[in-house]
Amino acid sequence: MEVLDRPLPRATFEDLALPLFDQLYNFACWLTEDTTEAEDLVQETYVKALRGFSSFQAGTNFRAWIYRILRNSFLSSRTGLKTMVSFDEEDSVVIESPETSPESALMELADRERVQQALEELPVHFREILLLCEVEEMSYQEIAETLSIAPGTVMSRLFRARKALRVLLEKKLQGKTHGM
Amino acid sequence: MACDVGREKLDAYLDGELPSTDAAALSAHMRGCNSCALDALERVQMKRAVATAGRRHEPSAELRAKISRTIAAKPQSSRATRRWFWILAAPALLVLVLSVAVNFYVSRETARRQRIYSELADLHVATLASATPVDVVSTDRHTVKPWFQGRIPFTFNLPELQGTDFTLVGGRVTYLAQTPGAHLIYQIRKHEISVFIFQDRAETQNFAAGSANALSFNIDTWTQNGLRYFLIGDVGLPDIQSLSKLLQDAK
Numbered sequence: 001m002e003v004l005d006r007p008l009p010r011a012t013f014e015d016l017a018l019p020l021f022d023q024l025y026n027f028a029c030w031l032t033e034d035t036t037e038a039e040d041l042v043q044e045t046y047v048k049a050l051r052g053f054s055s056f057q058a059g060t061n062f063r064a065w066i067y068r069i070l071r072n073s074f075l076s077s078r079t080g081l082k083t084m085v086s087f088d089e090e091d092s093v094v095i096e097s098p099e100t101s102p103e104s105a106l107m108e109l110a111d112r113e114r115v116q117q118a119l120e121e122l123p124v125h126f127r128e129i130l131l132l133c134e135v136e137e138m139s140y141q142e143i144a145e146t147l148s149i150a151p152g153t154v155m156s157r158l159f160r161a162r163k164a165l166r167v168l169l170e171k172k173l174q175g176k177t178h179g180m
Numbered sequence: 181m182a183c184d185v186g187r188e189k190l191d192a193y194l195d196g197e198l199p200s201t202d203a204a205a206l207s208a209h210m211r212g213c214n215s216c217a218l219d220a221l222e223r224v225q226m227k228r229a230v231a232t233a234g235r236r237h238e239p240s241a242e243l244r245a246k247i248s249r250t251i252a253a254k255p256q257s258s259r260a261t262r263r264w265f266w267i268l269a270a271p272a273l274l275v276l277v278l279s280v281a282v283n284f285y286v287s288r289e290t291a292r293r294q295r296i297y298s299e300l301a302d303l304h305v306a307t308l309a310s311a312t313p314v315d316v317v318s319t320d321r322h323t324v325k326p327w328f329q330g331r332i333p334f335t336f337n338l339p340e341l342q343g344t345d346f347t348l349v350g351g352r353v354t355y356l357a358q359t360p361g362a363h364l365i366y367q368i369r370k371h372e373i374s375v376f377i378f379q380d381r382a383e384t385q386n387f388a389a390g391s392a393n394a395l396s397f398n399i400d401t402w403t404q405n406g407l408r409y410f411l412i413g414d415v416g417l418p419d420i421q422s423l424s425k426l427l428q429d430a431k
Contacts, residue, residue, distance in 0.1 A: 014251055026234070026235060042247065057429060135231055
């Protein structure tokens with residue numbers, strides 16, 4: 001495969017970056033949990049990406065590259081720095097396995113609002129990997145590039161993220177049942 | 181857990197990340213293991229629920245315009261040449277900004293369409309995989325159509341199928357972008373075709389009528405009397421279009 005070693009022309013940046021605008025904004029909102037901060041984050045991302053585009057290597061994954069810029073910008077923001085605690089404590093997170101029957105979970109999962117609430121309550125490192133996998137439909141390799149982690153870690157973190165989400169949904173279901 | 185297949189492996193399988201030999205072995209295993217098959221179904225439902233719930237935030241038009249300007253802006257030039265540059269480049273810059281805006285719109289619409297198609301393909305597959313794919317089981321349109329009364333906020337006509345290869349299997353209420361609609365299943369030569377009918381709202385407006393292919397399914401869509409129809413199935417496009425024609429002519 002031929003790999004270009006010269007910077008890509010600016011028109012190519014538009015072609016690559018514009019279709020990702022809606023998704024980047026959605027992802028930024030989920031990270032920051034604040035629309036104003038998300039708008040600033042997306043703007044900062046586009047400015048940084050445009051400025052650094054000459055260093056982007058043609059043939060590599062642009063989507064993972066620009067998501068990495070957004071995520072790194074978030075992590076260095078004031079809100080992002082606060083979430084660093086949950087990143088550092090990732091390995092110590094203990095998730096109790098829920099005693100959930102598939103049928104009861106299915107009933108619960110049908111409720112979009114409750115899934116959104118559960119996603120909000122997840123630690124950021126679980127929330128972001130679930131969104132990259134399910135909403136952005138990124139491959140494990142792309143997720144690994146975006147989060148700067150090993151592909152094996154993607155698999156195990158995703159597994160734990162899903163487990164944590166299931167626990168939260170199960171708790172919500174129990175709360176709903178008790179409240180009735 | 182009734183068997184020793186790791187759930188992490190099952191997740192990787194459903195994410196399409198398992199090597200083909202492992203995927204084939206797990207697929208064969210699931211055909212005989214109820215526990216794994218049920219768990220897989222629940223996990224697919226959860227993937228779908230997260231995918232739907234995760235698409236939550238839409239950027240404002242102002243932000244879109246700001247980003248357009250950022251991308252279209254030229255690099256800084258020296259002060260001496262800057263004024264002349266702007267005088268000469270302003271029309272070109274305007275064209276560039278407009279083209280970026282148009283590009284934005286087109287790419288956004290394409291992404292929106294793909295998202296809807298993908299969601300419909302998920303609904304089609306999940307329904308067929310379900311133990312009870314339809315809530316009203318009948319080949320009679322005069323049974324199926326009245327069943328929807330009071331369950332969805334509109335009514336529709338179903339075609340007479342006598343003399344055609346199509347059979348009506350039944351229907352159920354479904355949701356697309358939190359909007360209720362009708363999901364009908366038709367059969368032709370042992371293949372199922374899903375017919376989705378919704379009120380034509382913001383989420384589906386401006387879809388051009390016509391056929392498409394998404395995730396290897398053939399799709400047809402059109403609007404009629406304020407309703408948006410989608411047909412999706414793994415049969416050839418001529419079969420999809422024949423059923424579309426029957427539905428369009430239904431009285």
